[in-house]
Amino acid sequence: MKSKRHKTSLDDVALDALRDCVLAVGVRRTTLTDVARRAGVSRMTLYRRWPDVQSLVGDLMTREWIDVARGALPAADGAANAREVLVAGLTEGSRALRAHPLFRKILDVDPELLLPYMLDRRGASQDVLLDLIADDVRKGQADGSVRAGHAVRQARAALLVVQSFTFSMRTMTDEDDPDLGTAAFERELRGVLERMLAP
Numbered sequence: 001m002k003s004k005r006h007k008t009s010l011d012d013v014a015l016d017a018l019r020d021c022v023l024a025v026g027v028r029r030t031t032l033t034d035v036a037r038r039a040g041v042s043r044m045t046l047y048r049r050w051p052d053v054q055s056l057v058g059d060l061m062t063r064e065w066i067d068v069a070r071g072a073l074p075a076a077d078g079a080a081n082a083r084e085v086l087v088a089g090l091t092e093g094s095r096a097l098r099a100h101p102l103f104r105k106i107l108d109v110d111p112e113l114l115l116p117y118m119l120d121r122r123g124a125s126q127d128v129l130l131d132l133i134a135d136d137v138r139k140g141q142a143d144g145s146v147r148a149g150h151a152v153r154q155a156r157a158a159l160l161v162v163q164s165f166t167f168s169m170r171t172m173t174d175e176d177d178p179d180l181g182t183a184a185f186e187r188e189l190r191g192v193l194e195r196m197l198a199p
Contacts (some may be wrong), residue, residue: 082140
């Protein structure tokens, strides 16, 4: 039990150190030596847990994106049905991720890191998000606020929509025009999700 606590502590220290390095210089210019120095541990300690910076970055993105998703979930109150809670959470999650300093830095400096998760395979954070979304879809189907259907497929379709708004919104917005600004596209995202999930 003691070693598990130590491992978790090392993970947190290493991931925090990596986040600081990436925010300072980006992923390509960060080495395990830099992370070890900032974390106050030996380089070999990190190598035993992560073979390279890429694997460490993958764990960092998983931790950070899941924290964003969980923080975006609204408190379910008696007035909101499951679809309203889900749509609000997905819309807020997209906004929060776009504002997240690490996401912004990677998108600006090392966008190629995100391409595999958009084109080739799902990452651990996407799998966690899909489980959360599918659970909410099932709750919505149970309370009648989400249309009947294959919950996992609906969750995947919803995440595809949210990802496109999250990763590409800045290519479509024009902040000088209120009808094409970020707030207008966030309302559009909410509307798209409402229509795709409603009975």
